[in-house]
Amino acid sequence: MYELTGVTRRHTRGKDVVDxxxxxxLTIADGDRLVVQGPTxxxxxxxxxxxxxLDRPTSGSVLLxxxxxxxxxxARLTGIRGEKIGFVFQSFNLIPTLTAQENxxxxxxxxxxxxxxxxxxxxxxxxxxxxGERLGHVPGELSGGQQQRVAIARALVKQPRVLLADEPTGxxxxxxxxxxxxxxxxxxxxxxxxxxxVTHDSHLAxxxxxxxxxxxxxxxxx
Amino acid sequence: MFFTxxxxxxxxxxRAALVVASGLxxxxxLVIVVDAVSSGMGRAQARxxxxxxxxxxxxxVTKAPEPSAEGEEDDRRxxxxxxxxxxxxxxxxxxxxxxxxxxxxxxxxxxxxxATVTEVGEADGVAAAAGGLxxxxxxxxxxxxxxxxQQPEGGGRPxxxxxxxxxxxxxxxxxxxxxxxxxxxxxxxxxxxxxxEITDGRGFEETETSAKxxxxxxxxxKEQELGTGDTVTVGGTGFEIVGLATASSGDAAADVYLPxxxxxxxxGAKGEITTVYVQADDAQQLDxxxxxxxxxxxxxxxxxxxxxxxxxxxxxxxxxxLAVTVGRWLSVVVLTAAFLVAGLLTSSAVSRRVRExxxxxxLGWRSRRVTGQVVGEAxxxxxxxxxxxxxLxxxxxxxxxxxxxxxxxxxGGAGGSGASGGPGGVMGAGPAGVMGxxxxxxxxxxxxxxxxxxxxLSVIALAVGLAVAGGLVAGAFGGWRAxxxxxxxxxxxxA
Numbered sequence: 001m002y003e004l005t006g007v008t009r010r011h012t013r014g015k016d017v018v019d020x021x022x023x024x025x026l027t028i029a030d031g032d033r034l035v036v037q038g039p040t041x042x043x044x045x046x047x048x049x050x051x052x053x054l055d056r057p058t059s060g061s062v063l064l065x066x067x068x069x070x071x072x073x074x075a076r077l078t079g080i081r082g083e084k085i086g087f088v089f090q091s092f093n094l095i096p097t098l099t100a101q102e103n104x105x106x107x108x109x110x111x112x113x114x115x116x117x118x119x120x121x122x123x124x125x126x127x128x129x130x131x132g133e134r135l136g137h138v139p140g141e142l143s144g145g146q147q148q149r150v151a152i153a154r155a156l157v158k159q160p161r162v163l164l165a166d167e168p169t170g171x172x173x174x175x176x177x178x179x180x181x182x183x184x185x186x187x188x189x190x191x192x193x194x195x196x197x198v199t200h201d202s203h204l205a206x207x208x209x210x211x212x213x214x215x216x217x218x219x220x221x222x
Numbered sequence: 223m224f225f226t227x228x229x230x231x232x233x234x235x236x237r238a239a240l241v242v243a244s245g246l247x248x249x250x251x252l253v254i255v256v257d258a259v260s261s262g263m264g265r266a267q268a269r270x271x272x273x274x275x276x277x278x279x280x281x282x283v284t285k286a287p288e289p290s291a292e293g294e295e296d297d298r299r300x301x302x303x304x305x306x307x308x309x310x311x312x313x314x315x316x317x318x319x320x321x322x323x324x325x326x327x328x329x330x331x332x333x334x335x336x337a338t339v340t341e342v343g344e345a346d347g348v349a350a351a352a353g354g355l356x357x358x359x360x361x362x363x364x365x366x367x368x369x370x371x372q373q374p375e376g377g378g379r380p381x382x383x384x385x386x387x388x389x390x391x392x393x394x395x396x397x398x399x400x401x402x403x404x405x406x407x408x409x410x411x412x413x414x415x416x417x418x419e420i421t422d423g424r425g426f427e428e429t430e431t432s433a434k435x436x437x438x439x440x441x442x443x444k445e446q447e448l449g450t451g452d453t454v455t456v457g458g459t460g461f462e463i464v465g466l467a468t469a470s471s472g473d474a475a476a477d478v479y480l481p482x483x484x485x486x487x488x489x490g491a492k493g494e495i496t497t498v499y500v501q502a503d504d505a506q507q508l509d510x511x512x513x514x515x516x517x518x519x520x521x522x523x524x525x526x527x528x529x530x531x532x533x534x535x536x537x538x539x540x541x542x543x544l545a546v547t548v549g550r551w552l553s554v555v556v557l558t559a560a561f562l563v564a565g566l567l568t569s570s571a572v573s574r575r576v577r578e579x580x581x582x583x584x585l586g587w588r589s590r591r592v593t594g595q596v597v598g599e600a601x602x603x604x605x606x607x608x609x610x611x612x613x614l615x616x617x618x619x620x621x622x623x624x625x626x627x628x629x630x631x632x633x634g635g636a637g638g639s640g641a642s643g644g645p646g647g648v649m650g651a652g653p654a655g656v657m658g659x660x661x662x663x664x665x666x667x668x669x670x671x672x673x674x675x676x677x678x679l680s681v682i683a684l685a686v687g688l689a690v691a692g693g694l695v696a697g698a699f700g701g702w703r704a705x706x707x708x709x710x711x712x713x714x715x716x717a
Contacts, residue, residue, distance in 0.1 A: 049710050054584055081584060081709075082585065093577060095227070097227070098230060102223070106223070
């Protein structure tokens with residue numbers, strides 16, 4: 001469970017000071033499916049970084065299962081990311097030289113999984129998103145939708161507690177968008193994952209059981 | 223995963239990797255070539271020095287020069303006396319009769335007591351010592367033609383005295399000579415003969431201390447049409463030629479080698495030697511051995527191979543200097559540049575992969591794993607450069623050996639005075655003071671040595687070390703950048 005209290009994040013660029021988050025209080029229960037909506041520059045991605053332990057707040061606390069991520073060492077934070085949190089990015093962020101199977105395996109490397117088991121679990125994860133026939137393909141040989149499926153398989157293969165998705169359908173056409181959302185929602189439901197998705201797509205927002213809007217760093221009623 | 227990722231990444235960036243590897247290869251090849259040429263120079267110098275006093279000799283001990291008082295004639299120097307009316311030493315002779323005289327002289331006219339060998343041999347750090355006596359045999363022969371008294375036509379002067387003048391007459395003498403070395407046959411591993419190879423017959427046997435046998439330099443034997451089994455006459459004594467020796471490089475140290483006792487007897491120098499040839503226990507401790515020898519024999523001159531190396535001049539010396547100075551500095555500059563370029567290119571490659579590394583960190587990869595990946599790629603690139611560099615350097619060294627020039631070395635230009643002794647005595651101290659430079663042995667000697675560029679295992683190891691170092695330097699640049707990367711950048715790039 002997430003508990004965010006008075007979270008602020010101030011970015012300073014020269015003389016310019018930008019408050020990406022300006023006092024966010026938010027609670028996300030285990031198994032929640034939350035969509036964060038808002039205009040570009042409203043602080044959505046920054047909030048996702050706080051939840052994923054990729055960035056630290058300027059002030060406030062981000063508790064995950066009672067542990068304040070802001071106070072952890074970088075090594076511990078990396079460990080938590082490796083074990084508990086899966087990410088899906090808008091641009092897929094696959095390693096271009098690795099095959100689909102090897103890309104999925106990269107999520108198991110930090111957990112010390114043996115190579116053989118890694119290969120088996122990666123193949124299963126890819127099969128579960130409908131890419132069982134594409135194990136040996138590199139990203140350049142896959143469509144955008146297929147690449148995002150690989151990214152979803154990579155996020156889920158380690159069986160995380162939380163899945164964070166940053167505009168996961170931003171680079172996809174409408175048909176593929178719905179297909180990917182179906183995959184995400186099905187997988188989260190099956191595994192009981194806490195799912196937080198950032199999007200400015202109102203169509204996707206309408207599918208969410210819980211929706212919050214972030215505008216100028218502040219949560220406003222939707 | 224590490225090797226798969228590494229291999230795929232290097233394949234993707236093969237052009238950049240090739241640029242980095244080529245830069246390192248160039249630097250490493252240069253190091254190999256410079257080192258090989260330096261080694262070749264060293265070998266050439268060693269061969270030149272070996273030709274002076276043989277393999278295995280680390281230093282020589284000779285008598286310190288004793289300058290004669292001004293105007294004082296050195297009675298050790300030979301005198302040739304001829305009589306225009308007769309033979310040498312007043313012998314009777316007809317007009318125009320050929321006269322001949324030969325002398326066996328100690329080269330340099332400075333000798334040591336043979337007991338010095340024992341004293342030197344007992345000094346600290348000396349493994350073995352052997353005495354030698356360098357002689358010069360000079361033959362002068364020719365004829366005097368007396369002038370003729372001629373009177374003008376018409377008789378004598380008024381008053382009855384004989385009027386006229388002496389016309390014509392003169393002398394026609396040739397000077398020839400050869401060098402002889404008295405060798406301690408009981409210690410065949412030391413002395414000038416070790417720089418020659420017995421190419422016909424045999425060498426001395428250890429029991430032939432007083433035998434009338436000789437080993438003759440093959441070049442001299444050819445010139446004099448001598449062969450094994452013939453007799454060579456030295457100072458009026460015949461010696462059976464038991465073997466022919468061919469110098470490994472350059473000129474031989476002597477034309478004729480005799481057992482030491484025979485050489486001493488010929489020169490009237492019983493119990494005397496000109497040189498002690500010394501082999502040290504440790505060739506790296508020559509200074510200490512020199513001090514110990516000088517303590518044992520205070521009035522001696524000790525000359526080490528390093529001293530002799532300083533007397534080498536000519537193109538060998540120039541090339542050696544170039545290899546050591548310009549070559550080394552060039553290698554350092556090229557290597558430094560290659561390292562820097564490799565570092566900058568690796569760092570630049572990391573900059574282009576920010577999202578990739580950020581993603582891996584977001585997936586839970588620790589910084590050291592990401593850094594290790596970058597360093598691994600750089601080290602493999604460095605090793606590739608090392609392999610290329612070794613191949614390039616070995617090819618360059620081979621080309622130098624195959625097509626390289628011959629270098630000339632002038633030896634011991636400063637050591638040519640008749641009294642210098644030591645290796646100088648062996649190589650160049652003829653009785654120049656007596657014969658005015660008319661001898662075969664000049665004060666200095668020129669040798670031609672083929673330049674080789676041997677590539678040693680140690681330089682291959684050095685090349686591998688440099689390749690790894692180059693990779694580590696490049697990896698350090700990139701790794702440092704990768705380690706500082708915030709995982710948030712992965713999302714920031716796509717937000």
